[in-house]
Amino acid sequence: MSTAEPASARSLGLAGCEACGLVVRLPAADGMDHCPRCGERLHSRRPASIERSWALAITALVLYIPANLLPVMTTNTPLGAVSDTIMQGVVELWSPTSWPLAIVVFVASVTIPLGKLIALAYLLLTVQRGSVQSNGQRVCLYRLLKFIGRWSMLDVFVDTFVVALIQLRPLMWVEPGAGVIFFAGVVVVTMLAVNSFDPRLIWDLPHQERHGHD
Numbered sequence: 001m002s003t004a005e006p007a008s009a010r011s012l013g014l015a016g017c018e019a020c021g022l023v024v025r026l027p028a029a030d031g032m033d034h035c036p037r038c039g040e041r042l043h044s045r046r047p048a049s050i051e052r053s054w055a056l057a058i059t060a061l062v063l064y065i066p067a068n069l070l071p072v073m074t075t076n077t078p079l080g081a082v083s084d085t086i087m088q089g090v091v092e093l094w095s096p097t098s099w100p101l102a103i104v105v106f107v108a109s110v111t112i113p114l115g116k117l118i119a120l121a122y123l124l125l126t127v128q129r130g131s132v133q134s135n136g137q138r139v140c141l142y143r144l145l146k147f148i149g150r151w152s153m154l155d156v157f158v159d160t161f162v163v164a165l166i167q168l169r170p171l172m173w174v175e176p177g178a179g180v181i182f183f184a185g186v187v188v189v190t191m192l193a194v195n196s197f198d199p200r201l202i203w204d205l206p207h208q209e210r211h212g213h214d
């Protein structure tokens with residue numbers, strides 16, 4: 001390592017415990033070790049971070065297709081039952097009084113899940129290419145993904161709210177459709193994909209060995 005490059009914990013043979021923050025010197029051999037303070041497994045980079053994150057992101061993308069194609073709710077009236085996909089629901093909500101709700105459902109259920117996957121794919125591709133550019137922005141993007149992850153169930157809340165509004169009308173009741181299960185799958189699998197990504201990889205220089213002390 002030349003003196004121009006900033007030292008990382010890994011280049012110094014150190015690792016920070018991801019649970020309690022204790023900095024520990026890793027053993028010289030394969031770094032399977034546990035934190036002496038809290039017992040958490042230590043690794044200078046999460047094992048197979050990129051592979052796991054890709055596998056989960058692709059799974060989420062596959063689940064995203066039936067989530068949008070299958071009905072998310074069936075509305076029953078004395079005249080019959082109507083099943084709606086999420087986009088049909090957005091179109092039906094689009095009226096002079098409830099258009100803001102239509103936008104919220106569209107953004108929460110269609111735009112954000114896909115945007116998260118695109119952002120994660122971008123982080124994974126740039127890390128795999130060994131990019132050293134705009135690291136600061138990429139870390140911000142990662143933090144944004146983590147932050148949005150906490151609000152991922154927003155679309156479920158919104159849809160529940162819409163169902164509750166419809167239930168208030170007489171002679172009308174709503175049942176959830178199969179699409180809801182796939183939507184929940186997209187949300188959960190995307191959160192796992194983001195959690196598998198190790199943001200420290202963003203700062204690793206391309207010529208440094210990537211799989212040491214996993």
Ligand SMILES: [Zn+2]
Nearest residue numbers: 017020035038
């Ligand atoms: Zn610890």
